[in-house]
Amino acid sequence: MKASDIHVIYGSQNIARMAYELMDAMDIAAVLQKDARIALKPNFAVSKPADSGATTHPEVAEGILQYLTERGFRNISIMEGSWAGADTQTSFRVCGYEALAKRYGVPLHDLKKDAFVERQAGGLTLKVCRKPLLETDFLINLPVLKAHCQTNLTCALKNLKGCIPDSEKRRFHSLGLMKPIACLSKILRPQLTIVDAICGDLTFEEGGHPVPMDRLIGGVDPVLVDSYGAELLGFSIDEIGYLPLAEKLGVGSTDIAKAAIHEHHAEEKQQTIFRASNVARELASHVVADAACSVCYGSLIHALQRLRENGKRLPETVYIGQGFRGKTCEGIGIGNCTAGFTAHLKGCPPTAKAMADFLAGK
Numbered sequence: 001m002k003a004s005d006i007h008v009i010y011g012s013q014n015i016a017r018m019a020y021e022l023m024d025a026m027d028i029a030a031v032l033q034k035d036a037r038i039a040l041k042p043n044f045a046v047s048k049p050a051d052s053g054a055t056t057h058p059e060v061a062e063g064i065l066q067y068l069t070e071r072g073f074r075n076i077s078i079m080e081g082s083w084a085g086a087d088t089q090t091s092f093r094v095c096g097y098e099a100l101a102k103r104y105g106v107p108l109h110d111l112k113k114d115a116f117v118e119r120q121a122g123g124l125t126l127k128v129c130r131k132p133l134l135e136t137d138f139l140i141n142l143p144v145l146k147a148h149c150q151t152n153l154t155c156a157l158k159n160l161k162g163c164i165p166d167s168e169k170r171r172f173h174s175l176g177l178m179k180p181i182a183c184l185s186k187i188l189r190p191q192l193t194i195v196d197a198i199c200g201d202l203t204f205e206e207g208g209h210p211v212p213m214d215r216l217i218g219g220v221d222p223v224l225v226d227s228y229g230a231e232l233l234g235f236s237i238d239e240i241g242y243l244p245l246a247e248k249l250g251v252g253s254t255d256i257a258k259a260a261i262h263e264h265h266a267e268e269k270q271q272t273i274f275r276a277s278n279v280a281r282e283l284a285s286h287v288v289a290d291a292a293c294s295v296c297y298g299s300l301i302h303a304l305q306r307l308r309e310n311g312k313r314l315p316e317t318v319y320i321g322q323g324f325r326g327k328t329c330e331g332i333g334i335g336n337c338t339a340g341f342t343a344h345l346k347g348c349p350p351t352a353k354a355m356a357d358f359l360a361g362k
């Protein structure tokens with residue numbers, strides 16, 4: 001399979017079969033050594049089932065496991081680290097991976113418990129978990145195609161954030177997210193990406209507003225796969241800040257015009273045009289964020305949505321993020337980082353419910 005190839009398979013009834021057929025169409029077994037250490041890296045930043053639009057369907061991993069085990073590959077594991085503040089073990093269970101791993105006899109690795117090593121790329125030194133970096137020969141990235149209120153898109157490159165320690169996840173935000181995401185993809189470039197675009201959430205990364213897109217997308221160039229996903233949601237490449245940066249670092253190409261798109265079961269293709277919702281972006285216009293962690297920022301967007309649903313007035317401006325640490329300011333702040341604000345909600349991170357209750361009184 002060439003780097004410029006993108007394979008798309010359409011359907012929704014038998015997702016495991018779709019994943020199997022996609023692996024077969026790409027002839028992945030042909031590039032794998034029999035004793036290769038293969039790791040599947042799904043996305044379950046949050047503990048919600050896949051039909052919420054937040055996490056990778058376990059059926060995608062199942063189809064890949066069927067394909068690999070039928071061909072005699074035995075050294076396979078599944079690894080993930082939920083976002084800072086969430087519990088990966090709970091996600092393994094809630095998202096259906098505990099049962100899947102038992103059925104196939106493959107180990108589950110919680111990357112929050114993994115050791116890390118330091119590597120440099122693009123002028124940054126990053127901490128990266130050992131297992132995906134040093135104990136894996138063939139990393140299969142299984143992101144969900146979703147909208148994201150800070151980066152517009154979350155897909156292949158951003159899913160790699162599950163392979164760094166929690167402290168590093170927070171630091172990524174203090175570094176502005178785009179550059180460290182691009183640099184991480186240089187250090188930990190997956191050998192294969194299969195995107196779950198069955199029903200990703202096109203409003204919030206955390207799910208709750210799934211949009212049926214009924215397809216899986218496969219490719220070996222993660223930048224090209226992300227560029228294809230971005231276009232599918234109506235974004236230009238420049239609107240996804242980390243993609244041009246990753247291209248400059250030599251991770252892959254954003255040039256979709258030069259890609260060879262191979263469609264399978266195209267008769268099941270919807271003609272719908274997908275658009276990322278602007279709900280989260282509109283709510284975000286009430287937020288001044290400086291290096292806010294995903295979990296904190298995402299919860300605040302949800303809290304603002306709850307206020308709106310309950311007919312409450314939204315505060316004009318709410319401040320959030322590590323950039324406000326140690327600063328004394330007039331205004332409403334969320335989280336321990338804004339302890340110097342005239343009104344602030346404690347917590348690191350506070351829950352969305354606590355935020356909604358706090359803001360309702362402002």
Ligand code: SF4
Pocket residue numbers: 170291292293295296320321322334335336337347348349350
């Ligand atoms: S308060 Fe929020 S933004 Fe600050 S470190 Fe904690 S989670 Fe991150």
